[in-house]
Amino acid sequence: EDQVTQSPEALRLQEGESSSLNCSYTVSGLRGLFWYRQDPGKGPEFLFTLYSAGEEKEKERLKATLTKKESFLHITAPKPEDSATYLCAVGGSNDYKLSFGAGTTVTVRA
Amino acid sequence: DVKVTQSSRYLVKRTGEKVFLECVQDMDHENMFWYRQDPGLGLRLIYFSYDVKMKEKGDIPEGYSVSREKKERFSLILESASTNQTSMYLCASKDPAGPEAFFGQGTRLTVV
Numbered sequence: 001e002d003q004v005t006q007s008p009e010a011l012r013l014q015e016g017e018s019s020s021l022n023c024s025y026t027v028s029g030l031r032g033l034f035w036y037r038q039d040p041g042k043g044p045e046f047l048f049t050l051y052s053a054g055e056e057k058e059k060e061r062l063k064a065t066l067t068k069k070e071s072f073l074h075i076t077a078p079k080p081e082d083s084a085t086y087l088c089a090v091g092g093s094n095d096y097k098l099s100f101g102a103g104t105t106v107t108v109r110a
Numbered sequence: 111d112v113k114v115t116q117s118s119r120y121l122v123k124r125t126g127e128k129v130f131l132e133c134v135q136d137m138d139h140e141n142m143f144w145y146r147q148d149p150g151l152g153l154r155l156i157y158f159s160y161d162v163k164m165k166e167k168g169d170i171p172e173g174y175s176v177s178r179e180k181k182e183r184f185s186l187i188l189e190s191a192s193t194n195q196t197s198m199y200l201c202a203s204k205d206p207a208g209p210e211a212f213f214g215q216g217t218r219l220t221v222v
Binding site for chain 2: 098
């Protein structure tokens with residue numbers, strides 16, 4: 001069974017204070033690792049897909065990296081608008097479903 | 111842009127009621143999913159459908175059923191609502207050839 005564990009559960013940052021979120025996973029035949037952003041009361045919004053170890057993707061202040069066992073989401077010089085819950089998911093040998101972690105809630109104070 | 115629309119943002123239902131949650135997508139995606147999201151547990155898959163009239167159980171199907179009569183519409187049915195089904199329900203759709211799933215805005219269901 002695919003498993004995804006995210007840490008920490010919550011992260012409070014000062015504006016400009018860079019940090020990283022961790023996503024550890026076990027999966028049978030990784031088809032892709034996905035990062036989503038979720039604002040309160042809304043559905044998850046797709047950010048990145050990573051397919052193989054060593055791959056990196058960037059979007060504004062966010063950078064996602066992937067190894068064979070975990071992924072990191074780096075937030076560089078965050079702003080208050082980066083406050084959200086960040087979800088990690090993996091797609092395994094069953095191509096239809098995604099297995100999600102519980103998420104990391106990031107709060108950025110001005 | 112892909113649009114996944116859930117029929118209600120907020121619902122309040124009584125214990126024992128039959129509840130229908132509707133989801134419509136406009137991108138001709140074959141795959142559709144229903145998840146529930148609870149604090150500390152993340153998103154858990156209830157049911158998914160890989161084509162019209164096709165469905166498969168996810169990780170927590172008990173107490174739920176689904177219907178997919180048309181490609182664009184996927185309905186989640188709570189046969190007899192219970193208080194432990196109070197949750198945020200999220201619908202998603204996906205093109206089998208593409209990597210990511212696209213989510214609706216969610217339905218916050220409260221069963222009293």
